[in-house]
Amino acid sequence: MRVNPEKLKKDFPIFSNNPDLVYLDNAATTQKPSSVIHAVSDYYSTVNSNVHRGVYKISEAATEMYEGSRKKVSEFIGARDPSEIVFLRNTTEAINLLSYTLGRRLKKGDEILLTEMEHHSNLIPWYFLRDAGIVIRFARIKDDFTLDYDDFQNKLNAKTAIASFTETSNVLGSINDVRNLSSMCRDNGTISIVDGAQSVPHMPVDVSKIACDYLAFSGHKMLAPAGIGVLYGRKELLDEMHPFLGGGEMIGEVGYNNATWADVPWKFEAGTQNVEGAVGLSAAIDYLKAIGMDSIRSHERSMIEHIFEVMNSVEDLRQFGPLDSDKRGGVFSFNIGDVKPFDILNQAATKFAISHSIHPHDVAAFLDRSNIAVRSGHHCAMPLMGRIGVSSTARVSPYIYNDAAELDLFFDELSKCRKELGR
Amino acid sequence: MRVNPEKLKKDFPIFSNNPDLVYLDNAATTQKPSSVIHAVSDYYSTVNSNVHRGVYKISEAATEMYEGSRKKVSEFIGARDPSEIVFLRNTTEAINLLSYTLGRRLKKGDEILLTEMEHHSNLIPWYFLRDAGIVIRFARIKDDFTLDYDDFQNKLNAKTAIASFTETSNVLGSINDVRNLSSMCRDNGTISIVDGAQSVPHMPVDVSKIACDYLAFSGHKMLAPAGIGVLYGRKELLDEMHPFLGGGEMIGEVGYNNATWADVPWKFEAGTQNVEGAVGLSAAIDYLKAIGMDSIRSHERSMIEHIFEVMNSVEDLRQFGPLDSDKRGGVFSFNIGDVKPFDILNQAATKFAISHSIHPHDVAAFLDRSNIAVRSGHHCAMPLMGRIGVSSTARVSPYIYNDAAELDLFFDELSKCRKELGR
Amino acid sequence: MQEGTGKMNDDVNIEVLLDHYRSPRNYGSVENPTAQITEHNPLCGDTVHFSLKIENGKILDIKFVGQGCSISQGAASILTELVKGKTVGEAKAIREEDFLKILGIRLGPNREKCALLSLNALKKCII
């Protein structure tokens, strides 16, 4: 099936309420279709209750929905068993769970391998371990904005306990071959973690093929509510991990002096579960599956190819990402002119350096006048900003409800922005 | 204003969809009024977007709603400033945040004082610290199911770094004088943490009066969605704490070798925020404030007094909680006959010990036939179950939409249950 | 939502289960057991203890003691009758679905845990 943005758009109430809205910030969060909104409000209106522990009808029904969603997620990403799916808040929590629990077993001098293109959520949790003498290394990116696989391979060594890498960069759009990376890790006896925040919503992702140890992603970036996210982990690994949060539901038996843990995945789901979130995620997956993840990938490929075709119409445009659409998701980061990192010496010397560039915030604010919503800033990837030599960028990230006409409108307004604000 | 359950009930769609439902499991989670359900779906349909970082209209609007909710929460509990309010998933996460971050500073032999009536969520996070040589002590409860304040005071000593205690027990309904407990802690130089999961939804709670250091509670137990909870902390304390989860939004500046943190409360809100949850919580607080927390407390007091009046009509009923309604929330735990903890020697000897009791699960299943939803089990308070000499209990916990007639129906059915299943 | 969830009287077999609950078969402890196990259901503290006498891969005797709801205890009693005299292999081959079918009552996911407690305990014990 081909994605039909015009038709799909009708499923999203935000667009009937804001008919002019051109929403191009989907890498941040996506809009919600009626089916998801209704799944959540129907849940509240029919069976809302606590799961797992209620011996009454609505609780049994809510439990079935919650565990049913787990099953749906496990099938969606090709897991062997629903028990490999842990419901958490988001990608960030999932990676922190791993850094806290796997971190317990590391010792001084052990290494963690990341890449230069990671989101803060796949950096800071690991940085915390530096206090314990853990060394963080970074696989480099190449000048074409793709990952340097040789460098990754070279930096994998006997001390590399964990490698954590994104499948798709939220800044560059680069798609990493995580199957290859996971296989390098496996050969090296290194645990592999895939940050799927920007891939699971946008293309087919199958953990049985990637053969990674863990995969994390967020519901809110794939049409589902905020507050629900997923950690996939191989069962053998989850089984032997220490729990992360302690509390209700994650226990076996508790006395005043001792406690045992529940089986996975419940061991990792302390506290009252976000059932409505899981129900919403289930509805979102139904919606995405009806379109087909392959079709979604094709649509985004056509979007980025369209961008490549028209982007040169804008003077002084710099774009940051691979120009090969095979290796590129829909994410498009750009600037007008050079938006260099701040350097006080240089700054004072060159009198006033803004003359040849427009700050991405001004770009975004200008586009907002035409109700075009784009992101501007460091995209929670400050180190990468330094690496590519900018202080920040503007970013466009289309999804299933965006079409070429919207991109054309965006580029038209961008040209106007260049004329009005540039000097 | 007097609480009018019959009128309020009309605001909750679940009751029009399940007209016979007598929902008495509010200590587990509460139902949601239309105003909350609509606040969430309106959010999705109008301004859904990422907060804090978007330079476009819907993101600015969403940010205003999110931060507006924080302000509303801070006023609701009498905090000095919105920056003292951290949005998390639930009480469980809030207490884990404290155990992980405050735990960093403890040293071997330091003590943490809890009470015998804590929920697993206020036990297990502290138990984790035992690995580091931290000693956990428990203030006892008395035979009348109230806390032994003298024992609490006696167990506070020079080594007591932290004390964490519930305001209202989710099993016994006992209301602890947390102002008194916090003052004992302050005098002893001990950090005080109040578990407000069962109090904030049910009575006026004012941190400026309690003068505790921290307070935790959950939205889903006070008409709001799941997935949103609150940690209140005194600003001076939050300021100097290490962050808990690392990721987007909680940073100041990040390089490959270093990172600094954002100001509070954002330092503790890593990852994409649950904006719709905060919006729902805001609507829930509006709803509760319109009724008045004093009125809600009075209503629940009248509910428990009504229970005291009629409970003796059920043969063999044992109840577990203070009989003084000044010291008692609406929670009512009970059994029919003695539901003793399992003891293999005793069990084999006495042939078959179930004869004089009905297991709470069977009670709950029986009541479910009449659509009366009550909880049965250990209520995530296993140690307390042992302490009061039972393996589990059944529990009724009324809220604003429950009335005396529902309680009467419950007791009628309970008597039938006693007759049909007892021997 | 109204279906399949703990309506105790909907099922003919509920009476059989309740009878086992009220008059449990094989209640007690086997003397000099060759295998035994105590298992709890964290949902509610339901407990079963099985003691077995196994010889040449055959379950010669099995008894249980326990405490808990009618479903957990009735199911334990039914299970002892089911596996007594069977081989360990045959007992291990009983799947959760099979046992639920034998019990013949419809249960929601939460009560299922009660019903399956004894089967899971037995399997752990005769590994």
Next chain:
Amino acid sequence: MQEGTGKMNDDVNIEVLLDHYRSPRNYGSVENPTAQITEHNPLCGDTVHFSLKIENGKILDIKFVGQGCSISQGAASILTELVKGKTVGEAKAIREEDFLKILGIRLGPNREKCALLSLNALKKCII
């Protein structure tokens, strides 16, 4: 939702701000400063650096260099004009609301951070 949020052209004062952005006043560094500070806005990497010459509690000179959006840089320029010649006490007394009023443009909560960057930096620096 449509109001008060970054409609750059709604406000007369936007032209003043843009003029400061395009032709910043007091741009550069004071020689031998008695106080200086560099402050970033983590939202976007907007940066301002202030250098000041303060004598007897009076701000004799103040200059800035910086990089960032029109709002952060324009506001920095406006701020230097505002406080030059004022006492430290007077500068410290400028509240966020006051400064936003002086800028005279309506901003949502996210862009407000850009506008307030320089005021916050200055206050930290003259504590």
